[in-house]
């Protein structure tokens with residue numbers, strides 16, 4: 001037994017989170033949607049710290065999707081600034097926790113240069129850390145990731161009969177990243193929403209009604225306990 005009564009031998013290696021429900025949580029309290037994102041920062045760090053303490057190796061969170069540009073201009077601007085602000089305000093603390101920060105997503109013209117600089121600085125600062133790898137999916141879309149991989153494969157002149165699943169996997173945004181064992185989505189939506197489409201093929205999917213701003217360390221441990229109760233067969237018949 002380890003922290004939270006979990007089996008230390010079956011801690012997921014990689015957890016992916018869709019941090020959903022910030023807007024609805026805020027509106028339910030009579031607050032503007034952006035207050036929900038602000039409250040979500042606390043949950044994010046509860047999960048980062050919980051994962052670090054449990055010895056989870058990889059945590060990936062969906063911070064901004066390729067579809068999020070469709071939100072009202074003010075909210076898009078808020079989310080971009082908020083991501084940058086969190087990064088700058090908390091990267092030293094993550095560094096001290098031995099967290100390695102990484103990003104996945106498209107770096108197209110819509111992503112401000114300054115944010116790209118902040119991202120690169122954060123990756124550089126933490127690149128030799130050996131604790132949790134914390135990947136932030138920003139301007140990320142699962143279909144876009146597969147399209148970008150296929151483009152590179154075609155540009156390299158790879159013959160069709162040489163293309164396998166491994167070829168695609170080798171051209172995804174982060175080739176070191178293992179597939180998630182567990183994907184958690186908060187706030188009662190039962191969708192993948194274009195998150196890690198290739199990588200989630202065999203992941204355990206866990207949906208909870210708890211809105212992201214109320215998701216904490218205990219909720220994380222509860223999700224991992226449920227994961228540990230499931231049997232993963234990867235298309236086989238199990239043992």
Ligand code: FPP
Nearest residue numbers: 019020021022023024040041063083086136
């Ligand atoms: C979904 O809630 C949440 C987001 C679009 C973004 C959440 C972002 C953070 C908590 C900051 C992350 C920052 C870093 C540096 C990783 P929603 O607005 O879709 O909620 P709703 O479904 O209730 O509308």
